[in-house]
Structure formats: structure tokens, C-alpha cells
Amino acid sequence: MNRIFPTNVFFASSRLMRRLVFGGGGRQFSSSSPSYDTVAFLGLGNMGLPMAVNLATKSDYSVVAFDLSTHALNSAEKAGIRVAPSLEGIMDNPQTPPSMVITMLPSDAAVDSVMSILSSNAPPNTSFIDCSTVSPTTSRQWHDALAEKGCLFVDAPVSGGVKGAKDATLTFMVGSDSAKLAENWMIHCVLSYMGSRIIPCGGPGSGAAVKLCNNLALAAQMTGICEAMNLGEALGVDPNILSEVMNTSTAKSWSCEINNPHPTVAAATKSPASKDYQGGFSTKLMLKDLQLAVGAGRNNQVALPVGCAISELYNMADLRGLGDKDFGVLLQFLRGK
CATH class of the missing domain: 3.40.50.720 (NAD(P)-binding Rossmann-like Domain)
Incomplete structure (x- = not known):
């Protein structure tokens, strides 16, 4: 082991x-x-x-x-x-x-x-x-x-x-x-x-394989946080309160606690969302990793329905001109911005 x-x-x-x-x-x-x-x-x-x-x-x-x-x-x-x-x-x-x-x-x-x-x-x-x-x-x-x-x-x-x-x-x-x-x-x-x-x-190659699996899960995690933050704000919930609850309960994650995609929440941690999503891990690089993961799944006959859907979301965000921004910018993309 x-x-x-x-x-x-x-x-x-x-x-x-x-x-x-x-x-x-x-x-x-x-x-x-x-x-x-x-x-x-x-x-x-x-x-x-x-x-x-x-x-x-x-x-x-x-x-x-x-x-x-x-x-x-x-x-x-x-x-x-x-x-x-x-x-x-x-x-x-x-x-x-x-x-x-x-x-x-x-x-x-x-x-x-x-x-x-x-x-x-x-x-x-x-x-x-x-x-x-x-x-x-x-x-x-x-x-x-x-x-x-x-x-x-x-x-x-x-x-x-x-x-x-x-x-x-x-x-x-x-x-x-x-x-x-x-x-x-x-x-x-x-x-x-x-x-x-x-x-x-x-x-050889196992480190690369583990990284693709990790980033597949990370992209799904970030997408879920973006959707939850958008929904919470639409329902009138303070994003800081929602983030606090999520980070002390079952939704706790790196995407919420360290790299929160909501600009208001990110102001406290100075993560990319607080700087118009500058710096961080770019959308186009996450798209590249997702495409590699989806390709690996296809080649090995592993179903990745969530990965495929998220890959398409990041592809559309990239086409919208958001490729150089941190991948948390998906929150704004989902808002139609």
C-alpha cells in the first residue's frame, strides 16, 4: 500500500x-x-x-x-x-x-x-x-x-x-x-x-493518472459550490453566512473554504475571485484537464457523465472569453455574465 x-x-x-x-x-x-x-x-x-x-x-x-x-x-x-x-x-x-x-x-x-x-x-x-x-x-x-x-x-x-x-x-x-x-x-x-x-x-504515469482524477473531482466540487452560492444569493441568503455554514458542515471543501468563487466571500481570503478572478488556476487549464480525464474515461470504458457535462460548461466559459480567469469564474458564467 x-x-x-x-x-x-x-x-x-x-x-x-x-x-x-x-x-x-x-x-x-x-x-x-x-x-x-x-x-x-x-x-x-x-x-x-x-x-x-x-x-x-x-x-x-x-x-x-x-x-x-x-x-x-x-x-x-x-x-x-x-x-x-x-x-x-x-x-x-x-x-x-x-x-x-x-x-x-x-x-x-x-x-x-x-x-x-x-x-x-x-x-x-x-x-x-x-x-x-x-x-x-x-x-x-x-x-x-x-x-x-x-x-x-x-x-x-x-x-x-x-x-x-x-x-x-x-x-x-x-x-x-x-x-x-x-x-x-x-x-x-x-x-x-x-x-x-x-x-x-x-x-510511470500513475502520478499523472491520480492528478487527472483529482482535478475531475475538483471541477465537480467547484461547479457544485458555484451553483449553491448562486442559488443561496437568489434566495436572499448572505453569501458569507452560506459559506460559513458550508465550511462547518458536509459541504466543506477547498473550493468553498480556500478558493471560494464568490467575490464577497473571497475578499477575506484574498483568493482569485476577490481580484476579478485574476491569478489562480485558469479556466482553460481546467478545461484541458477535464478533456484529458474524459478522454481517459472513454478509452478505458469508464462512464463519466458528470465529468462530460462539466467539461462542456468549462468549454463554453472558455469560448465566452473567460479562459484566462480562475476556474471559479464559472460562478459568473452561470449567471450569464
Whole structure:
């Protein structure tokens, strides 16, 4: 049975672990070996940037980052993170190529594109941690392809939202070859700076599978909260009172307590609904995850009637121009706004 591990059970200090494993002066590497002090981080969106910042500021790893957005790169530099001149430039330095590459990307296509470039000249023993939410098939394909090159690929999507990314309280759902994962202390160590839970989910692709199931339930949860808040307000109930009752009874949930979609209620927690649904987990990304889940259900002959219906709702919200807003904006979409 899989266990849930708080990250502090693993490695409280990467510096201490390096001294224990490699000796006080650190391990010496040839020009063809990866540096155990360098981690590359690719994808600096609402989730990726704070994750990279936590890793760069709380650990003693050297973090180099890249994103297609100039704004994201500027934000990373302001936070003290070194940025690469290009995606190809991540692996260009033969003396200190990164020993680990973390990706936080928006789609399967983006992961395929980035991994194709990086894997072409990655030294053996490089570890790749993909925190993107993608299909289990994509994760398994890259696990197999990189294994042939002597590299390790781990699917480790996250849960906890933007707040969790900023507070370093994310949950990582990890899928990989368990024996190789157990040997790689650096993976556990690096994840511990960005989250508070590491959950081994099984073999390659299992982390991706768990994340799709989680987000399917999350979307259904948020839809229910949006409908209930709209109905309550139409019936003359104070949304704050309704929220208080729901959060102390059977409707209690992350969507109601932490990421409440009603602007009045959200004002207390400063969640996206209080800022015109800016930031947070976007509607278009939730739509993408729902479509992946629905596709997986279809391919495996699993009935997902609620998932299909909610996917259509988010598709219509995206078509209405709400795709870049937090997925709690469904409350406004259901009001016809």
C-alpha cells in the first residue's frame, strides 16, 4: 500500500545530505557528468514561478530557469533566479549541465516539445521531474524514452493551487520506477523545498493518472459550490453566512473554504475571485484537464457523465472569453455574465 510522506521525513537539509553522501567538500564531477548543485526549472507561470522561487531561495541549489514569456523571465530575475538565454541553452554548459530538470508546462504538446529538445543532449543520469498535468500516456512514453538514454523521468503533478505553490505546501503525486526513485535522494530533497507532501502513486504515469482524477473531482466540487452560492444569493441568503455554514458542515471543501468563487466571500481570503478572478488556476487549464480525464474515461470504458457535462460548461466559459480567469469564474458564467 502506498504511504503518504511529509517531506520532512525525507531530507530536512540538502546541504547536510550532500555532506553525508559526498563528503564535506562535495562530489567532484568530470565535464561529462551533471553538477549536483544545478537544477533547471522550465515553465514560470502562476504555479511554476513561486515553485522556482522557493527552490532558489530556500535551498542551496543553483537554479536556472527558462520560459517563453519575457515577463516571467523578468520576474524570475527579480527574485534572484538565473535565467537561460534559450531552451537549448539549458544544457549548453558542458562543465555544469543541470543534474535535474523540472518542468511545469501547460499541455502534453508543450511537454513533448520541451522534452524532445532537452533529451537530445542530456547527459546520462540526468533526472527529469515533470510537474505538468498531462496524460498518463505522455508520462509513460517519456519515462521509456529517457530510460534508454540512462536518464530518469518522474511524473510529479501537484495539488494545492497558487497559494500552495507560494507557501511551499504543495502535494506531489509521484509516478516512476520505484527502485530508481528510492535511490535518487535528490528528487525527494528538491521536492521538499516546494511542497509538504510527497505521495508515491505507483509506476510511470500513475502520478499523472491520480492528478487527472483529482482535478475531475475538483471541477465537480467547484461547479457544485458555484451553483449553491448562486442559488443561496437568489434566495436572499448572505453569501458569507452560506459559506460559513458550508465550511462547518458536509459541504466543506477547498473550493468553498480556500478558493471560494464568490467575490464577497473571497475578499477575506484574498483568493482569485476577490481580484476579478485574476491569478489562480485558469479556466482553460481546467478545461484541458477535464478533456484529458474524459478522454481517459472513454478509452478505458469508464462512464463519466458528470465529468462530460462539466467539461462542456468549462468549454463554453472558455469560448465566452473567460479562459484566462480562475476556474471559479464559472460562478459568473452561470449567471450569464
